[in-house]
Every structure is written in C-alpha cells, then in structure tokens.
Amino acid sequence: MGGLIYIGISGWRYEPWRGVFYPEGLAQRQELCWVSRRLQSIEINGSFYSLQRPEDYAEWYEDTPRGFVFSVKGPRYLTHVRRLKDIDVAIANFFASGLFELREKFGPLLWQFPPTMRFDPERFDTFLAGLPRDTGQAMAIAARREAFMHGRERLQVDHPRPLRHAVEVRHDSFLDPAFVAMLRRHRVALVVADTAGKWPWREDLCSDFVYIRLHGDQELYASGYGDAALQGWAERIRAWSAGSQPADARLISDQPPETLPARDVYCYFDNDAKVHAPFDAMRLRAMLGLPESPVEPGAPGYPALSRA
Numbered sequence: 125m126g127g128l129i130y131i132g133i134s135g136w137r138y139e140p141w142r143g144v145f146y147p148e149g150l151a152q153r154q155e156l157c158w159v160s161r162r163l164q165s166i167e168i169n170g171s172f173y174s175l176q177r178p179e180d181y182a183e184w185y186e187d188t189p190r191g192f193v194f195s196v197k198g199p200r201y202l203t204h205v206r207r208l209k210d211i212d213v214a215i216a217n218f219f220a221s222g223l224f225e226l227r228e229k230f231g232p233l234l235w236q237f238p239p240t241m242r243f244d245p246e247r248f249d250t251f252l253a254g255l256p257r258d259t260g261q262a263m264a265i266a267a268r269r270e271a272f273m274h275g276r277e278r279l280q281v282d283h284p285r286p287l288r289h290a291v292e293v294r295h296d297s298f299l300d301p302a303f304v305a306m307l308r309r310h311r312v313a314l315v316v317a318d319t320a321g322k323w324p325w326r327e328d329l330c331s332d333f334v335y336i337r338l339h340g341d342q343e344l345y346a347s348g349y350g351d352a353a354l355q356g357w358a359e360r361i362r363a364w365s366a367g368s369q370p371a372d373a374r375l376i377s378d379q380p381p382e383t384l385p386a387r388d389v390y391c392y393f394d395n396d397a398k399v400h401a402p403f404d405a406m407r408l409r410a411m412l413g414l415p416e417s418p419v420e421p422g423a424p425g426y427p428a429l430s431r432a
Contacts (some may be wrong), residue, residue, distance in 0.1 A: 126365035127333070127386035130193050130231070131409040132165030133401045134337070134394040145402045160188040162416055163405050165195065165231065167337075167392045171218075172197040172236070178222025178278040185226050193231040195290075195335075195390060196223055204238045208251045213270055215254075220266035220277040224259060232288040232335060232390060234315070239294035239323055243303055252289075252310040259285050290315050290335035290390075294323040301377040304328045308381065320344045327360075327373045329381035333388040334364040338404070340395040348400035349393075351407075358411040361389050 136159050137152065146155055160166070168184070170176055184194065199218050202211045223230065233255075256262035259281040266279055291307065292315035307314055307330035316327050316336045322344055338357070340347040349357070363370045367384045391408070393401035409416075 126362070126367070127388040129361060129365055129389045129391075129412060129414060130165035131391050131405050131412065131414060132163045132167065132193075132393075133159070133396070133405050134167040134392045135169045135396065136166055138396050138399075141396075141399050141402070144399045156184060156187045159402065160192050163402070163409065164191070164414065165193045165390060165392070167195045167197060167234065167394075169197045171221075171223075172200050175199070175217060175221045177276055178225050181222040181225035185229055188229060192229055193390075194226050194229055195231045195392070196226075196233050198233055198235045200236075203235060203241075207238075207241055208244075208247050211251075213268060216265050216268040217270055217273055219256070219262045220269040220273050220279060222278045224262070224281045225278060227282050228285070230285070232290050232313070232333065234290050234292065234335065236292040236315075237294060241293075242295050243293070243297040243300055245302060245306070248303070249306055252291075252306065252312055255289050255310070255312070256287055258287055259283075262287060288331070288333055289313070290331075290333075292317055292337060294319075296324060299324055299326065299376050301379065304330060304377040305379070307331070320347065325374055326376050327370070328376050329364070329369060329387070332384060333390065334361075336361075336389070336391040338391065338393045338395065340400075345395055346397040346400075347395060348398070349395070349404045349408075354404065354408050354411055357391070357408060361391060361412060365389050 136156055146158060150158060199214065202208065202214055206214065256265055263279060263281060266277070269277060290313040304314070311331045313331040313333055313335045314326060314328050316325065316334065317323065317339065318325055318341055319339045320342055338349065339345055341349060341353055360370045364387050367386045369381070393405045395401050395404065
C-alpha cells in the first residue's frame with residue numbers, strides 16, 4: 125500500500141486555455157470547478173505574486189470537490205525580494221491572509237528561490253527552523269501581522285492540522301550534501317524540478333512526501349511531455365509512493381534517506397504556455413490508474429455548473 129498520489133497543475137486561470145481545455149463559453153469563475161473534476165490537485169501560484177484574501181481561499185474551497193487538495197506557493201516578497209532577510213512581519217502577513225480557509229484541502233507549502241540566490245547555510249537554517257509545523261504554530265506567527273492586515277485576515281482554524289513544506293532551488297551551490305542534511309533535519313522536501321536542463325534536477329528524499337514540478341522537458345514552460353516521458357515519471361512516482369527510490373535517482377548526497385513504508389507524492393505540471401499542462405496531467409493520472417476527482421452533483425463542495 126503506497127502513499128497518496130496527487131497529480132495536478134500550477135495555476136488554472138490562463139487565457140490561452142479557454143476554448144482549448146476549457147469549453148467554449150465557460151465562465152471564468154467556473155474554471156476551477158471544471159478542472160477540479162478532472163485532476164486531484166492545484167498549486168495556487170497567485171499567492172506568490174501578492175497576498176490573496178480570505179474570501180478567495182474560502183471560495184476556492186467551496187468550488188472544489190471532497191478529496192481535492194491545494195498546495196500554496198509562498199510569496200516572492202520573502203524569497204526573491206527580501207531573500208529571507210528580515211521577513212518576520214512579512215511571513216506573519218502571509219499566514220494571516222486566509223490560507224486556512226482551505227481547511228482539510230490545504231496541502232504543502234512551496235517555497236521557490238531565484239536562480240541568483242546561493243546556498244547560505246545560516247540564513248536557510250534559520251528560515252527552515254522558523255517554518256510552522258502545524259496550524260497552531262502558523263496562527264502564532266500570524267498574530268504578528270501588520271496593522272494594514274486588520275479587517276482582511278483570518279486568525280482561526282477549523283481543526284488542528286500538521287503542515288508540510290517543500291523548497292525549490294535553482295543555483296548550483298545547493299548541490300551540497302550539507303543542504304540535504306539540513307532539509308532532512310527540518311523534514312522539508314526538496315522539490316524535484318524538471319526545467320528543460322536550465323536548473324538543477326535532484327531527487328534526494330528529505331521528508332515523508334515528494335513534491336514534483338514539471339516545467340517542460342525540452343522547452344521551459346512550453347513543451348509537452350510525450351508518452352515515454354510520462355511513463356518514466358509514472359515509474360518514479362510509483363517508486364516514491366512505495367517508500368523507495370528509483371535506481372537511477374539523481375542525488376546530491378550519498379547518505380540514504382529515512383526508511384519509510386510509503387510517501388505521499390504531489391506532482392504539478394507548469395508547462396502551461398502552450399496548453400500542455402492540463403492534458404499532460406490527465407494523461408499521467410490515467411497512466412497511474414488514478415480515478416478522476418469525484419463528480420458528485422449535490423455533494424458538499426460541488427457547485428452547479430452553468431449550461432455553458
């Protein structure tokens with residue numbers, strides 16, 4: 125019995141998808157409802173560019189079926205602008221912004237770093253040590269939000285839950301066994317990122333889950349994945365889900381990971397430029413024998429689609 129597997133896409137609001145993936149005439153407000161009946165998960169990337177509002181997260185929760193999962197991308201203000209320096213207030217604003225309106229559909233948090241950012245052991249260790257491991261810790265951080273957040277924050281959670289974190293890095297200085305050891309100490313996943321050879325792709329297991337981002341294997345953000353490539357990813361996902369590692373894994377460290385009977389796997393396609401992402405995700409889902417997300421008219425979390 126393996127871990128849970130979620131196959132999805134990064135974002136869902138893309139104009140070129142309309143009339144190609146989304147049916148002609150489908151209202152934009154119903155696109156999430158549409159895609160969430162065909163895939164198991166979505167990576168929210170609007171949170172990378174700006175703070176979202178609690179009512180947005182609540183609406184996304186209501187628009188998706190039972191069993192659906194969102195991952196949430198951390199703000200670039202922390203990772204790209206501040207580069208992890210003096211971020212205590214900014215990260216408090218982020219955790220106060222309504223994330224926990226996603227309730228049981230809240231999956232991992234993704235922290236992506238720019239290709240110009242080098243591995244600074246002290247800075248990264250401080251950042252990883254300060255990440256909340258559960259909703260209670262996150263709310264304690266959120267309480268330090270800035271005054272402008274008053275009236276647009278949510279400081280309650282419906283139920284205590286653990287939190288997971290994944291880190292995506294793009295500078296060769298992170299190809300350091302000390303970085304892998306640090307991630308394992310903090311139980312933070314290293315993102316397995318296919319970037320058409322532009323940035324490092326490594327597969328060291330550092331936590332109890334695996335986080336994959338597929339940006340395109342030939343052209344960044346644009347090329348689709350052929351059947352052979354998708355079958356290769358399906359084999360890797362099966363191995364990770366079963367708690368093992370592919371025999372040809374690309375590793376930074378020669379130290380073996382913690383032995384686990386299973387790992388959950390989250391896989392997101394980010395090759396959206398030419399409308400490959402949703403179709404590639406559905407093909408990979410089918411190769412893995414995963415069912416479509418439940419389509420249950422009348423069930424909680426199932427809004428009615430318009431005739432369009």
